[in-house]
Amino acid sequence: MHSTSQQSCQTNENGRALGPAHTPTPAGRLQALSTEQILERIDELLEVRYRSGDLGNVPDVLAETVYILLSLNTREAVYQRVYRALRSRYPRWADLASAPACEVEAVLEPGGLHVQRARYLKELLEAVREDNLGRGEGPGAEPDADLTLEYLRSWPDGDVERFLLALPGVGKKTARCVMAYALDRQSFAVDTHVERILSRLGLARSTGTKTDHDAFQTVVPLKLRKRLHINLIHHGRSVCAGPRPRCRNCVLVSFCSQGREAVSEDDGRPTAIDLFAGAGGLGSGFRSAGWRVALAVENERDAAQTYRANNPGTPVIEADVTALSAGDIRTHSPGLGEPHAVLAGPPCQGYSAAGARNPADPKNVLFEHVVRLADEMRAQLVVLENVPGLRRVNGVGFGDGILAALRTNRAAERHELVAADYGVPQNRRRLFFLARRSDLGTAPTAPPPTHSRDGRAGLPRTPRLDARLRGILELPPATAADPLVLDDGSLIPNATTMAHSPSVIDKISAIKPGQGPISYRRLELDMARTLVAGHRALPVHPWLDRTISVREAARIQGFPDDYTFCGFRANQPLQVANAVPPPVAKAVAEHLLGFLTCELQAPVGLQPQPGPGAAKT
């Protein structure tokens, strides 16, 4: 839980230290992350997205220097082609240095600025030759040897940077690129993409018209520098473009006030606020049904990161819902009027059969804050999901209290939904409290099933669990596969399987499907019970002698294969197991479109209609 008290040092909305004249915003009060924490989250999100994809850099120091000089103000495909042509024409740098200028210009011409570039390159190589001769390196040691800068590898960072900056045509960006890529130093190079994105995020800024390289390098922790630089370039090219950033596709929107303002504008879709959002099962189901989740709130760092990584364009704040006001929410989503729905799946440990079942657990009354915020924001609908165990927790019932709280200003009903009725191979039962403002009509009914467990009612049959798990994920124990790389180069994240000792494997091998102790229960072949993650581990695979991977659990829950779970591996099973299965959420979301009172641009193919629904409980 993050502190909600005012910080003694002043921070901007991303928690970055500002000067004493700055007044902290409510956003800063709630999302008091340091600059380092924000950058570390940004680095993780961009790595999930781009996997520090190769930018074509070369390991040789002199070659990398030339490569970076050719890349300046030139498109990637063009400078890479020019570099290949240059290397093919002059396999030795010494040959390029002594070649006629007009000949070099002709090779460089497709990249533009070829006259100046030919001159810079020849001056650069001439300076390197002189240095080589003076130090007895390259041709200074062996007349036929090529020019080289490999001796820089043993120099300290400061000396390397000073040396490179003294070469003709080499500025700070080039020097730091060479240091990061060819010399593996912890330098942070700032190009236009890096400067633009970090400035928009409010994390660093040049004060004058020229790029202040040191201002940017100083804020980025050493361990992040190289990977973050690469991924920021990918992000600048594909999402955070110069004139028109695509903020609705941006995984960094949580940290960007400009982006949050842009994505909060009404785009014709119904809007939802997602509280206790977890890894995003409920929210992503609503998104896939055509809703816009304007803001999510999740206090747990790894779950918040998972939400961000998979739901670009939705800001996620790490905050305690009990400390939030409608004003705080609107600060993070400035264009939000009255949301169409407030969604919430409050923590269920107090109610859950897998938890302590303590009637006095303060978590049991978190629903009061969901109702309070829905009231403050005048939301049309409320969707509150929780475990059936809340009906009676060691003699104390909470279901009626939730209904009573909702019914103060709304018509509300509770419905018990079974995940298998919505295409999920799990007999997972959950209560959904669906409420609508009293001035707008009756309470929403339950969403009609989309699948049938026995193939009746003209519905498609719920897929079997074994069908979900067959194929590429049948990996042996202790396989490192995060991600699993397929033959076609595509990636499946979170497929790593656990290592078990030989004695545990022996024990597991004797367990039949549907049997076993709680810690090593083997899943049934056709339909799982509710998927639970006990003590950071998941159940045993239906036919392999190991526990299921996070990816397999995600498949059983109905997450798409590219939905990436963030944070340490040990923190991922609970994120998956606690999530609302997205197909269930999608069915609820589609059904609720029929209970809204407004003009909406419903996505093509959706025909929202109140259905007969399941029986009220």
Ligand code: SF4
């Ligand atoms: S939210 Fe928009 S402006 Fe901000 S980093 Fe993302 S794309 Fe750029």
